[in-house]
Amino acid sequence: MAGAALPFAAAGRASAAPTPVFAHGVASGDPLPDGVILWTRVTPTPAARPGSGLGPASDVTWEVATDTSFATVTASGSVTASTESDHTVKVDVTGLSANTRYAYRFRVTSGPAAGSVSPVGHTRTAPAPGADVSRVRFGVVSCSNWEAGYFGAYRHLGTHRDLAAIVHLGDYFYEYETGGYSGSGGVIRQTQPANETITLRDYRIRHAQYKTDPDLAELHRTVPWICTWDDHESANNSWSGGAENHDASEGSWAARKAASERAYYEWMPVRPAASGNGRHLYRRLRFGSLLELSMLDLRTYRDQEVSSTSRRVDDPGRTITGATQMRWLTDGLASSTTRWRIVGNSVMISPVLIPPLDARNTAALTEVLDLPREGIPYNADQWDGYTADRNRLLGAIRDGGVDNVVFITGDIHSSWACDVPVDAARYPGAGTVATELVVPSVTSSNVDDILGVPEHTVGNAVPAAIMTANRHVRWNDFDAHGYAVLTVTPTAAQMDWYFVRDKTDPRTGRYHARSFRVASGSQQVQPVGGTAD
Template sequence: MSTRHESTRRTFLRTGAVVTGAALTLPAVAESGSAQAAPRNVFAHGVASGDPLPDAVILWTRITQSPASTPGSGVGQPCSVRWEIARDAGFGAIVGSGVEQTSAEKDFTVKVDATGLSPRTTYHYRFTVTSGPAAGAVSPVGHTRTAPATGADVARLRFGVVSCANWEAGYFSAYRHLNNQPDLDAVVHLGDYYYEYQTGRYTGKTGAVRIHDPRHEIRTLRDYRTRHGQYKTDPDLTALHRSTPFICIWDDHESSNDSWRDGAENHQPGEGSWIVRRSAALRAYSEWMPIRPGVDPQGRHLYRRLRFGKLLELSMLDLRSYRDLQVDAVSSRIDDPARTMMGRAQMSWLTNGLASSETRWRIVGNPVMITPVLIPPLDPQTTGAVTELLGVPREGIPYNADQWDGYAADRRRLLDSITSNGVDNVVFITGDIHSSWACDIPVDVANYPGAGTVATELVGTSVTSTNIDEMFNVPENTAGPTIAAAFGAANHHIRYCELDSHGYSVLTVTPSATQMDWYFLNDKTNPRSGQYYAKSFRVRSGTQRVQPVGRPAV
């Protein structure tokens, strides 16, 4: 742990706590229509798709020509890869194909923007190596789905929502159970797809359930490529990628903890240039993720918007590349109007997009929590020992400075724009905090609910990353419920808070309501863990308020 703090989000969880006192290999399966089965190692990282449009989708894979041609190694010969996309699994109705070149320059990844497709249609795709040592190898068949036509009336859309998957902290059973959810249009990954830490750095009471590769903290392009490659050998993640398109944005751990425009909490002076490190992280992320970067007069960028008929627009935010340095939680600079979370160009893009949107819902993929949160005063009778350990002020901490609470003026600019433009049905879906929340976002937090609400926020928990009970080595569901009640007592706009569980969420959007259903794992350290349904909250159209619902949307 650093002298300041190892992680602001973990500081937030820890402060909440004191309120209460080796790569697996894919099976070589050639589906219907494959000319031959791929050798086990050629497509060891699977296939994936992402960023669906009405007429296009990104297709992705990686070619491993030999056992030595591991991610980041640079070993292998340039080769050609043919891609095909079809309406049927037997590839009798191929609607698109082409040949791509890959080499060590791309870490032997292949990424294609397959265009000319039909709206809201299920497609099947595959890759065939056509030159080099692996020539003739055919990938498993992937399945994907395009978005509805821009002007289409859409009755329902369903998205998986996930974030914060730490390889060492547990198995990715959440991805397996999400893969069994019916009728998913896409999976929205809100960041921390992987973690940059060295072995054992951030695992809580479970310890390292499995070991990172490389074992050291990743800093170089080779390191980032290697870590990406390891995560894409997880069988549950690979299966989910193969079956469903992803819509991804990064948070901090894809580069380094608590990153900002010119540095990171976990980037030390002796670790070289931050610009070089961040560039390596971004290059690896662009190579290994099925994303389509946005393009505008400012150039290419990760933030982007996808439209799904008349029902919704999804704006995915990059909250790491443009933000100013985080300040201490009690600093007056939190309210400094010169400080920014999103940067001027992204703020303009978001506010203009929300104001001009013609869809019923405006969903914002938001990597860090935007709801104002006052951490309540401590109860010395039940938390005195932990209070002394952490040195937390007894009066309570007003902000988590790595979240939007640390950039209050930028948040006010965004919320004021929503209010002044008369924009309704804005729902922020959020990751990062390793816990589950449903919140109203007040117009004036000091006058809630009297002043009304401007938007809502639904926060999904982590796939595996450490939360309250693991951080303090206490039994699950002992401290958490009391902490959640204390948060609610100090912040009446927080309608749901659960701090101990891991899993995933499903977001169902209809013209009349947006609903999030939370599902939790029984045991993240068990690779075959079961799951259970936990909670649902709904936002009815036009209300800007969350309300509990007794059952899942489906």
């Protein structure tokens, strides 16, 4: 979608500050070598609040330029913001140059807000598919609960240089009513609406509130995002036919899930992939010859969670990915020609078992006791509750000779560095097929928050117990909040974890916590002393 420069007035040189018309900022996402998604939301009148269904339609022009003064406009066009999309605007810009930084902006050209200009956003396209890329860096985040604290992690993440994108691994927001999930510290700041999000209006209002957080809005403005959802974008522990946090009094699950998906696609800078039945969120992005990033959807197609002590976790008929997504994932990993294969994974794939059992020698015992054959999972909401699918995926990686697979994961409100073993009970002798690097929550409650104790006191006993039983878990931290930076080069992938000092302080400091490195070809995590900066 290329075109000549639009006749913006000098007053159109917008700053980073939001305006009432563009109160929810601007964002970009899903960078390709020749394109990127651009997003904003227009508030044409004060009554046209998110979720209200009110306000006139407005024509909106957009520009992409190689300079912030917009002297050299590369692409431009016009779209309409209306109540149909909750006055959000999303443009899939094409025709751009690979591995190039761009500025972009929006301008309202009709209706009561005509002449209003958005803040100037900054984005970056991906390298060309065959480009020899020496380094790609991602900010990695998960689990940001408005009521549990401030988003200082986003502010600090924005200080890192040369980020190709922010990868958000799910739980961008939480669906609970006010006070429904804020930890022992109580409600730090109240969500809107105050009720649990169930309807399309509710989900739109909740999305909109998050976009007003200044640290989140600034990170959206300055760096493209690559996002997937987990459960809380719809309801806790969701699956294909329902959710733990949904009952019949709240209407049909299908209607609620459809409402949550519609609001997500309206309010997030994502590019859903087309399919025969409409669209889906799992997708793959490539960054030169260095890496492919496969973003998964582990909620829409999964079967219902079962008890951790049930042998049904091993049922080969149960799935976490769905058959179509599994084929897409395994075929994509096997056919990839890049050096690294990064998988954006919303729930942990590494086994965490109490304890890991050698299925060859304990099958008789587990069958008599009606227990899972590999041990009792710590959390059956993860891949541990769907062992047949995990075995299919890891088997495809092993049998296909696919190396340099790194799962980056969120969900569990804690930090982990793991080897992904062929057999947890026989680790390390049986070998490893991949690695996993898990990021902490931005604010969502950890062990210390739930128990109401100081950070790294009671929680310090948990990692030692887990790592003693699960030797492939090389490090974990159950208390701290923050983010991580993943740096990928031809020789290694390194994750640097950063923790914030106090999530209840909007100006909190941060510190570097740990770093782990995966050398190319090793399929193992190793601690390193310094960051990759």
